Amino acid sequence: MAGNSRESGRTVTGRAFSVLGAFDAESPRLSLTEISQRADVPLATAHRLVGELETWGALRRESDGRYTIGLRLWELGLLAPVHTGLRNAAMPYMQQLHEQTGANVQLAVRDGPEAVYVEKLSGRRSIPILSRSGGRLPLHPTGVGKVLLAHAPREVVQDYCARGLVRYTPYTVAEPGRLVRELAGVRQRDFARTAEEMTFGSCSAAVPVREDGEVVAALGLVVQTAQAEVAKLVRALAPAAEAIGRQLDSSTVFRSEAD
Numbered sequence: 001m002a003g004n005s006r007e008s009g010r011t012v013t014g015r016a017f018s019v020l021g022a023f024d025a026e027s028p029r030l031s032l033t034e035i036s037q038r039a040d041v042p043l044a045t046a047h048r049l050v051g052e053l054e055t056w057g058a059l060r061r062e063s064d065g066r067y068t069i070g071l072r073l074w075e076l077g078l079l080a081p082v083h084t085g086l087r088n089a090a091m092p093y094m095q096q097l098h099e100q101t102g103a104n105v106q107l108a109v110r111d112g113p114e115a116v117y118v119e120k121l122s123g124r125r126s127i128p129i130l131s132r133s134g135g136r137l138p139l140h141p142t143g144v145g146k147v148l149l150a151h152a153p154r155e156v157v158q159d160y161c162a163r164g165l166v167r168y169t170p171y172t173v174a175e176p177g178r179l180v181r182e183l184a185g186v187r188q189r190d191f192a193r194t195a196e197e198m199t200f201g202s203c204s205a206a207v208p209v210r211e212d213g214e215v216v217a218a219l220g221l222v223v224q225t226a227q228a229e230v231a232k233l234v235r236a237l238a239p240a241a242e243a244i245g246r247q248l249d250s251s252t253v254f255r256s257e258a259d
Contacts, residue, residue: 015041019049029066086217087118089247093240094121104222110148113160115139140165140179141172143204144218146192150183151215172197191234203228207237211248
């Protein structure tokens with residue numbers, strides 16, 4: 001049967017993860033049929049798994065019959081070291097940076113070929129940008145991403161370039177050789193900068209956050225291109241990143257797990 005063929009080789013746990021993975025920022029509310037299609041599981045299987053996940057609290061059924069991620073998953077997520085250690089250590093300095101600059105303040109870690117945004121602060125004076133807390137963006141067109149990629153193992157950089165570098169704007173560095181040279185510059189000067197590489201009208205600067213001498217995260221500011229003074233942004237970022245690193249050095253709660 002077609003339904004069985006789709007399930008062959010997939011464990012119950014794997015299918016449950018597929019159901020949860022059907023949700024994303026663009027589709028936070030899904031019907032049972034949509035979950036079945038996006039998770040690639042038969043409707044009957046989706047119905048059973050969704051029921052179990054709802055009972056446990058991982059999913060929540062709304063009045064219109066659609067499903068959303070439940071509070072139980074949010075509660076578990078708050079227990080992750082990236083939240084209890086890194087985010088908690090960084091928040092006072094991120095808030096200070098935001099008050100000082102009025103810019104978007106970002107804290108990110110690398111997860112494979114993507115930058116995961118642990119936290120983002122913005123306000124009425126901040127330029128609208130694509131990143132969001134808990135979201136993911138590619139590494140090469142973002143300031144924090146360039147920092148994380150520059151300090152990744154050589155084989156990670158090679159694999160990343162081999163995947164193909166998407167050009168998001170005419171200013172995106174999308175040539176492997178050019179990107180590798182730029183990453184070398186990031187390591188040398190200890191900060192990264194971008195100008196309209198991900199979106200038009202925005203410029204970013206980012207610096208590494210170190211724990212016991214190892215780069216575990218990146219701290220960045222994003223401003224309007226017309227207001228960009230990279231040297232000024234870096235002067236604000238550097239002491240904040242150093243202070244976050246000292247907080248991490250004194251704690252064993254967070255350790256980077258990027259592959």
